[in-house]
Amino acid sequence: MNKNKEKLLAKRYSSEKRFQFLGKSAIFMALLFLAIFIFKIFSTGYTAFQKTWLIVPVNFDAETMYLDANPSKEDLEEADYFEISLQSMFNLDKNANEKQQNELKKMVSYFFEREIKQELINDPSLLGKTKDVYITASDDLDQVFKGNYPRDLPENQRRVTDYQLKIFDQLVEQGKVESKFNLSFFTYPDSREAELAGIASSFMGSIFSILVCLAIAFPVAVLAAIYLEEFAPKNRFTDFIEVNINNLAAVPSIVFGLLGLGILLAVFQLPRSTPLVGGITLSLMTLPTIIIACRASLKAVPPSIREAALAMGASRMQTTMHHTVPLSMPGTLSGTIIGLAQALGETAPLILIGMVAFVNTIPGSPMDPAASLPVQIYIWAESAERGFVEKVSACIMVLLGFLIVMNLFAQIIRHKFEKKWS
Amino acid sequence: MIKISAKNVDVFYGKKQALFNINLDIEENQVTALIGPSGCGKSTFLRCLNRMNDVIDICKVQGEIVINDFNINDKGCDVVRLREKIGMVFQKPNPFPKTLYENISYGPTIHGMAQSKQEMDEIVETSLKKAALWEEVKDRLHEPGTGLSGGQQQRLCIARAISVQPEVILMDEPCSALDPIATAQIEELIDELKKEHTIIIVTHSMAQAARVSQRTGFFHLGELIEHGSTDKIFKNPDNTKTQDYITGRFG
Amino acid sequence: MSEAPHTVKSYEEELKNLNSNIIKMGGFCEEALGKAIQAITTRNSDHAESVIKDDEKIDKFETLIEQQVVNLIALRQPMAIDLRETVTALKISSDLERIGDLAKNISKRTLLLNEYLPKNLVDALVRVSSNVQKQLKSILDAYLDRSSSMAMNVWESDEKIDDLTNLCMQEVIKYLKENEKNLDDGTHLLFVTKNIERIGDHTTNVAEQVYYLVTGEYLEGDRPKGTEPIVTGEK
Numbered sequence: 062m063n064k065n066k067e068k069l070l071a072k073r074y075s076s077e078k079r080f081q082f083l084g085k086s087a088i089f090m091a092l093l094f095l096a097i098f099i100f101k102i103f104s105t106g107y108t109a110f111q112k113t114w115l116i117v118p119v120n121f122d123a124e125t126m127y128l129d130a131n132p133s134k135e136d137l138e139e140a141d142y143f144e145i146s147l148q149s150m151f152n153l154d155k156n157a158n159e160k161q162q163n164e165l166k167k168m169v170s171y172f173f174e175r176e177i178k179q180e181l182i183n184d185p186s187l188l189g190k191t192k193d194v195y196i197t198a199s200d201d202l203d204q205v206f207k208g209n210y211p212r213d214l215p216e217n218q219r220r221v222t223d224y225q226l227k228i229f230d231q232l233v234e235q236g237k238v239e240s241k242f243n244l245s246f247f248t249y250p251d252s253r254e255a256e257l258a259g260i261a262s263s264f265m266g267s268i269f270s271i272l273v274c275l276a277i278a279f280p281v282a283v284l285a286a287i288y289l290e291e292f293a294p295k296n297r298f299t300d301f302i303e304v305n306i307n308n309l310a311a312v313p314s315i316v317f318g319l320l321g322l323g324i325l326l327a328v329f330q331l332p333r334s335t336p337l338v339g340g341i342t343l344s345l346m347t348l349p350t351i352i353i354a355c356r357a358s359l360k361a362v363p364p365s366i367r368e369a370a371l372a373m374g375a376s377r378m379q380t381t382m383h384h385t386v387p388l389s390m391p392g393t394l395s396g397t398i399i400g401l402a403q404a405l406g407e408t409a410p411l412i413l414i415g416m417v418a419f420v421n422t423i424p425g426s427p428m429d430p431a432a433s434l435p436v437q438i439y440i441w442a443e444s445a446e447r448g449f450v451e452k453v454s455a456c457i458m459v460l461l462g463f464l465i466v467m468n469l470f471a472q473i474i475r476h477k478f479e480k481k482w483s
Numbered sequence: 484m485i486k487i488s489a490k491n492v493d494v495f496y497g498k499k500q501a502l503f504n505i506n507l508d509i510e511e512n513q514v515t516a517l518i519g520p521s522g523c524g525k526s527t528f529l530r531c532l533n534r535m536n537d538v539i540d541i542c543k544v545q546g547e548i549v550i551n552d553f554n555i556n557d558k559g560c561d562v563v564r565l566r567e568k569i570g571m572v573f574q575k576p577n578p579f580p581k582t583l584y585e586n587i588s589y590g591p592t593i594h595g596m597a598q599s600k601q602e603m604d605e606i607v608e609t610s611l612k613k614a615a616l617w618e619e620v621k622d623r624l625h626e627p628g629t630g631l632s633g634g635q636q637q638r639l640c641i642a643r644a645i646s647v648q649p650e651v652i653l654m655d656e657p658c659s660a661l662d663p664i665a666t667a668q669i670e671e672l673i674d675e676l677k678k679e680h681t682i683i684i685v686t687h688s689m690a691q692a693a694r695v696s697q698r699t700g701f702f703h704l705g706e707l708i709e710h711g712s713t714d715k716i717f718k719n720p721d722n723t724k725t726q727d728y729i730t731g732r733f734g
Numbered sequence: 735m736s737e738a739p740h741t742v743k744s745y746e747e748e749l750k751n752l753n754s755n756i757i758k759m760g761g762f763c764e765e766a767l768g769k770a771i772q773a774i775t776t777r778n779s780d781h782a783e784s785v786i787k788d789d790e791k792i793d794k795f796e797t798l799i800e801q802q803v804v805n806l807i808a809l810r811q812p813m814a815i816d817l818r819e820t821v822t823a824l825k826i827s828s829d830l831e832r833i834g835d836l837a838k839n840i841s842k843r844t845l846l847l848n849e850y851l852p853k854n855l856v857d858a859l860v861r862v863s864s865n866v867q868k869q870l871k872s873i874l875d876a877y878l879d880r881s882s883s884m885a886m887n888v889w890e891s892d893e894k895i896d897d898l899t900n901l902c903m904q905e906v907i908k909y910l911k912e913n914e915k916n917l918d919d920g921t922h923l924l925f926v927t928k929n930i931e932r933i934g935d936h937t938t939n940v941a942e943q944v945y946y947l948v949t950g951e952y953l954e955g956d957r958p959k960g961t962e963p964i965v966t967g968e969k
Contacts, residue, residue: 373643373647693813718817719814
C-alpha cells in the first residue's frame, strides 16, 4: 500500500517533469525558428542599407556643355550633361575601345548624368573645374563590392565583364570606391534598376491605405459593436448577425480582394491601384476584427458600472456613452491596431485591386497609384536581378519594424488608459 | 405613513416565476429590511421598486407598486425620473472609475440640478458630509474613487445615491463585502439617513437586519412569508418558516 | 423546541444541554422541597440535613446555567425561540435557585422545632406544601413539554396557594395563642409557612417564563391573589 503510494508519487513527479520538458522544448523550437528567420532576413538584408559609390573625377567643361562663363540657373538646368558624364567615365581608361567604353558606361547606374548635374547645380562655381563626384555604382558592381557576387563564374555566365572587374579593382585599389548609407532606399520610389529602387512609394502607399482603412473601419465597427452589445434586442436575428460577423473574420482575404475588384473598381469605377481602393478593401477585412474586439471589451466592462449609472437615472444612451464606451476604449483601440497591423501585412487583396502595378512615383494622396510594402516585397521577390534579393529582406525588415511600432503603440495605449481607470 | 405600497406583485424570469403575489407596505422614514435565503426573491423585489429589472430582457413584472399615489408599473411612468427619486446602493461598491468629485456630480449633472460650479461644489460637499465621508476625502476630491478602501467606496456610492436627493434609497446587501468596522459605519449612516429618506435594505445578515431596521420582511421561495416590526420578527415570529430561518434551522 | 434541527449541530447540542440542565436543576429542587416538607411533617432531621447539604448542588447548577447562557448569547447570538429559550433559562434558573434556598431555610428551621406539633397545624402545612409541590412538578413538566396551557394553569392556581397559606397562617397564630411557650416554634412556623408561599411565588414566576418561552407573550394583568393575608411575614 505504502509502496504503491510512493511509486505513484514518483510517477506523478516524473510526468510533471516530462510535461515541463515538452513545454520548454516547444518554446525552444519556436524561438529557434524565429531566430533562424530573423538571422536569415538580417544577414541577407542588412547590406541593402549600404550603397556602393564610385568616385569619378568629372571635368565640368563649360564648352562641352554649351554654357557661357556665367550661366543662369535655368541654363544649368537645361544644359547637356551627357557628354561630360560620358567623358568622365571614359577617362577611367583612356585606351578603351568602343566596346570597352560601352562597358565603362554600364559600370554606373543610368542615373549618373543626373547625379553629376545635381553636383553642379548645388555648386555652380565648379564650372570649368574638375571634381571627384560620387556616382551610384551599377547594382552588379554593388553586389560585387558587397561580396555577394561569385567572381569565379565563367565570364559568359555573369553580368559583369572581366574588363569591368579589372577597372573596378583598380578603382578599389585607388580608394575610389566607397560604401555609404543607402538613403535612396527610403526616399526613392520603385525602379527597374536595383541600385535605384526604393520603398518610398510603397511605404506611403501602405500608410495611406491604413489611414483610409482606419477612417472607414473604426467608426463603422465601433458603432456596430455598441449597437449590437448595448442596444440590440437579444433575439435570433442578432444571434444570426453575430455568427456572421464571426464568420466574416474567418473569410480568406483574397475574397475581399475580389469584392474590391468586382464592386469598387467595376461598379463604382474608383481609380485602380490606389490606396483609396486598397484601404476600403482592407477595411472590409478589418471590420469584423474590430467589431469582435470592441464587443469583447464592452462585455468586459463590469455590469455593476452600468447598473450604477442606470440607478442614478442615466438613460441607456448616457450609460453607454458616459461609462461603458470610455471603459471599453483601451481594448477596442488595441484590437483596432492589431486589426490594422493585419491589414498592413495583407498582400492578396491588394494584388487583385491592382496595387501590384509598377509605380515609380511617390503618391501624394490616397487617390494616386501606389504599391504597398507587402506587395513591394512580392514584386521584388519576383525580380531576377541579384540586387533585389537584399532589397526584399530589407523591405521585410521595414515592414516588421512598422508592425512592431504599431503593436507597441497598441500596448502603450492599453497601459495608459488602464492605469488611468484602475 | 406609507411610502411605497406593493400590491399583488408577480415577477417572471422567462417562464419561471420569481415572485408570487407580494403585498407589502413600506413605511416612510423607516428602515425596512428584507431577509431570506439566497434566491428567495428579495433582491428581485428590491429591483422592482426602481424598475431595475427592466434591464433584464426576459424579466416581466406584474401588479401594482404605488409610490406617492403613482403606480410605477404604469406605462406612463418615466424610468429616468423614477430613478432620480429612488436611489440605489449595490452589493459590491461600484464607484465609477472616475474622480470622487465626478462620481458625486454625475447624478446632479445629468438631472440638471446645479446651475453653476459653485452649486455643484455644494452638492458634492453636502452629499459627502451626509455620507460621513467628507472629512476623509476632502483633500483628494480629484483622485480616482476606485482608490478608496472598500468601506469608503461604499460610502461614496451612498453619497452618490443621495446627491440627487432621492426620497427612497434601496440597498442591496450593502455590507456584504465589508469588514465589521466598515459595516458598523454604514449601519450608523443608515440610521442617520432614515431621518430624511425611506430606506429599504436587503441583507443576508439577520443580525444586521435586526440592528438597522424598524420593519422586516421575510421572503422564501418567491413569497413574502411574514412581515412586521423587526423586534416582533426576531423575538417572536408568527410563522414557523420565519422562525426556522432566523434561528438557523435551515438556510 | 422547533421541529427542525439547527444547521449547526453544536449549537443544537448546546441548547439541548442547557435545556436538560434546567430539567435536572428542577429535579433537584423538587427533591429538596419534597424532603424539606417531609422533614417538617414527619419530624425527620436526617432529611432536613440532606436538604441543607444538597443546596450546594443547586447553587452550582445555577452558576453553570448562567455561564452557558452567557456563552450562547456571546457566541451564537440566538434569535426568536432560541433567544427566548436562553433568556428564560437564565431567569428560571435563578427562580429555582431561590426555591432551593427557601427549602434549605425550611430545613434549618425544622431542626430547631419541637418534636410535637398540633395535628391541625401539620395538616394545614401538608395541604399548602403538597399543593406547592404539585405546582413545581407541573411547571417543570410544562417546561419540558413546552406547554403554555399547563403554565397558565400553574399561574392561575397560585391563588389557591395563597388561600391555603392564609389558612395555615391562621393555624400557626392559633398555635401561638395557645401557649406562651409556643412563641419560638410559632415564629419558626410562620417563616416556614411564608417560605412555602414564597416557593409558590417562584413557581408562578417560572410559569410566567414558560408561558413567554412558548408563546413569546407576557402573561398580562396582575397575578391572581387570594384574600388578603391576616398576618404578613415579610413585606
